[in-house]
Amino acid sequence: MGFKKKNRHVGIVGIGETKFSSHREDVNQPEMIHEAVKDALEDAGLTMDDIDCVVHGNMELFEMVHQPDLWHTLGTGARGKDAFRLTTGGTTGGTLVGAADNLVAAGMYDTVLAIGFEKLQEGHTTGGITNMADPLWARKLQSGALTDSAAVKAIAEFGPDRAKKAAMLYRIIMDKHACLNPNSHRAFGLDWDQMADLMENSPPLIGDLRLIHMCSQSDGACAMILSSEEKAKQQCDHPVWIRDHITIHREETLNLCVNHYPNETTHRFAARHLYERNGITDPLDYFDVFEMYDPSAWWGADWIRDFFLLEGDAHYRLIEEKEIMRGGKMPINPSGGVLAANPIGATAMVRVAEAAKQVRGNAGPHQIPGTVNHAIASSFGGTMWTILIMLEKELNW
């Protein structure tokens, strides 16, 4: 892989998030985005005068708005600024942070504002996602945003009992985290004794994927301000440093040619390359927290193995021993993750934002105990796109 070290260090100096919910009738799109932008500027103690460039993104076709970056200027503050619009699917929020990281690292801009948003209740998610499928081979034969591929794989490998329990345990752990996060869209207050009932009675969607396993459709926005090392140190007492990020897209959207399907998933490929080039031999030991883009409990449970380069059932043992809970060996999604809120164009950025807040130590009621020196956040796109973003408390690598 062609890869060069960053030209200069980049720090996160401001973070803004709206509350996530199913409906935001009280605000239109630019008004909702403005809430996150204002929050990020206040967090950083900056004004729009300090911002050199704005990168803006969401899913294509979801709200049926063409070129939202232009008319959202009323909320983004991008008037007269250099600006980009990016859209890469579920990964969009991660792509926005990655692009801002690149723009600052390259020296193009000193301070970049990245904004991700979605108002899923205004659009038709499955209608939009249908466009992803190949018009010739797949468009008439697909299931929109829903799939049970991870369930099929897990049940084949570990048997239905263990696999279904692991997915439900994962789901309840995420809900317990979500209940602590004031920005959660969905926080049910689930408890362990509901597992059997939910495994049996939650409405079935596809195969063994049930409604309770799946993320929501949310409204909300996230904004982050990234600055060069020199600026970041002037603007902020404790910037969170973006050590590295990797963006990988190498799998087919649909598994058309089974024999050609790569054995190594995009997640594992991305993780392996990122850790190798940063000299990290034991990621489970190195990182203090992981914010994962987990669109369903089945995926979340399965992907732990790939992201931490684990073998066998090591990922299941982490779940079964509740080591992924706050206070555990590897807290995953103290925010509640994507199961707590999924405003898609913002979702992947929220993972980075939440990981960065954990590093700063001011995440709020869902701040995990202990010092967080090293954090990682993942992004996932429906076409098997993976972005991993590594955050550090200290500039010492």
Add this chain to the structure above:
Amino acid sequence: MKNSEESDSYIIHGKLALPYTYFAGRTGSTFLTTLRDQRIIMGVKCTACNRVFVPPRQTCERCMADIRSQWVTVESQGKVVNHTVIRYQDKHLPRKPPFVLAMILLNGADTPMTHILEGVNPDRVVKGMEVAAVFSPATTNTLLDIDHFEPVAEPP
């Protein structure tokens, strides 16, 4: 003779339904309900830069100021500041061509709004022309509760 580049090439005809809703927000909603119920046109004033925005907005994007509560009523009469003539026909267009889309600066506003201008030969529209809103007889709960604008005096 059949173009060999096109022979034996199958073309798929598809259609995607992409329904959507749009949340107008409280600021946009207030504009629409006062237009519908009181037949008045309202804007919001940014006290930092002293500009009145019509249609209204929650934030002055130049001052980054929250202006949502600073409502002012503007006149339903104003001046044409710019216009164009739509000369082609298509399903999405609100009138049969030729018709005029004009940017109209209402008295009391600092930003022009775009609307249909009727009652004047498209070739006789001039900058500075005084025009007034003609409200729609039945409500649509949209900006089209102003059906169109028309000149207040016979054009010269």
